[in-house]
Amino acid sequence: MSQFLRKHIEGIVNLSDEEFETVQSLFIKRKFRKRQFVIQENQMVSEIYLIEKGLLKSSFTDQTGKEHILQFAAANWWISDFAGFFKKEPSSLAVDCIEDTEMYAVSHENLQVLCSEIPVMEHFFRIKSNFGYVALQQRILSLMSKSAKERYEDFVQQYPGFINHLPKQLIAAYLGISRETLSRLYT
Amino acid sequence: MSQFLRKHIEGIVNLSDEEFETVQSLFIKRKFRKRQFVIQENQMVSEIYLIEKGLLKSSFTDQTGKEHILQFAAANWWISDFAGFFKKEPSSLAVDCIEDTEMYAVSHENLQVLCSEIPVMEHFFRIKSNFGYVALQQRILSLMSKSAKERYEDFVQQYPGFINHLPKQLIAAYLGISRETLSRLYT
Known part of the structure; x- marks a missing residue:
């Protein structure tokens, strides 16, 4: 049983043991090495990731080949190309590992099952999305002003x-x- | 009964007549005039707004007095200082009307009631938050590159x-x- 996963989720909502069994069956553990790509540009984005250990970045490469970094992420952060994932479009970002990384992946299908079968998980993901929005707003104001x-x-x-x-x-x-x-x- | 409100929500989830009665009782109609401020900087942000008619902007004024516009919003868009609202901190943004505006306001308390009493509304707000996140990601990539x-x-x-x-x-x-x-x- 993953204490990390339970502790991360229970930072926002409480789960019964039975609910956590279901949650755990829908989060798939994945390991990546330093410099490995989790998501490459122009590919369909099938998963979002909760980081247990490691360090990653999401970035955009412009037409001149210059890399612009949107986000760094370490333990307890979520990362993906969320725009690609939620809109089911090819990714505009790449996500790659700055250090060896261990993460929990949630697919489209498993996210639907989690949210429909365990109402507090829908609440969890709404709150996480709200905080993600807030972080991006801060980044825009910083870039603009x-x-x-x-x-x-x-x-x-x-x-x-x-x-x-x-x-x-x-x-x-x-x-x-x-x-x-x-x-x-x-x- | 507000057909606008029902149609807006049913773009994402279905509501029974009884659920819509509850929804409607928790969305408060508000009218603002052109140039009126809905949110001023450095005030607590008590509501988020769904626009029925009109045109607004959210903006940040830097230390030199220069205004940077984060977002424009018209019918069927949501607007607020979401960072202030979700973190329960004073607003860093101002929101004001470019044209006469009619909106539906949802307070912190009513948002909690909506999401806890009507599970599909939690789903609705999660999906809306995801799309808001996607729009901000697009804006950042645009600003950076x-x-x-x-x-x-x-x-x-x-x-x-x-x-x-x-x-x-x-x-x-x-x-x-x-x-x-x-x-x-x-x-």
Whole structure:
């Protein structure tokens, strides 16, 4: 029995032992190695992922080949190309591992079963979606209105545990600045 | 009985007449005039709104006094400062009316009652939150990777019905460009 999974879900809703049995049967454990892709661009997105261990990023590569990082994610975060998943469209993002990663995958079909058979899981996913929305709103306001220095400070606050695990060029690709500008902010 | 409200909700889930009676009692009709503020910055956000008629924007004013527009919204869209609402924090956004507006308001308390008493409404709000998330992801990718011209083309595609109702300076504040740059894109 996965204590991690139960603890993660019970951070928001309570589950009976019987409900948790069902939940556990619908979350599939997956392991990925550093640099492995979980989702590649222009593919159908069949799963969303809850991270137990590891570090990943979701990113968008523009027509000039430049990578823009939408999100970093570590233990207890969810990651996917949610737009591709929910709209059942090919992904515009890629998701790949910065470190070796262990995650729980939930497919479209299993998400439907979870939400229809266990009403508190529908509540859980609504609340998670609301928080995801809030994080994206914050990111938009930051991109629209803040200087590189302020965005860097927001980043340090949002990802306090990660910053030493991330190569500088990835932090720069998240902040939308050059490595040179980032180096000046570090000092 | 509000046919608008029922039709909006039944775009996603089916309601019995009895369920719709309950729904209707928990959505409060509100009217606002052009230029009136629905939410002001730094106030607690007590409601989310479904628009029946009218046109609004949500925006953020930075420390220099510059307005950045996060979203425009017309009939059948939801608007609020969702971050403030869901986190029960003071709003970072303002929401105000570009035209006279009629909306249905849902408070924190009524949202809880709706979701706990009518399971399909929890489903409805989860799906709406997912689509809201998808729209914000699109906006971030646009801000990070696209030129002013491409962002303008995305805007025309996303808001086909609005564009003639919006003053140019508001479109510029949404796109993050100057009015002069916008005028060049129009021609």
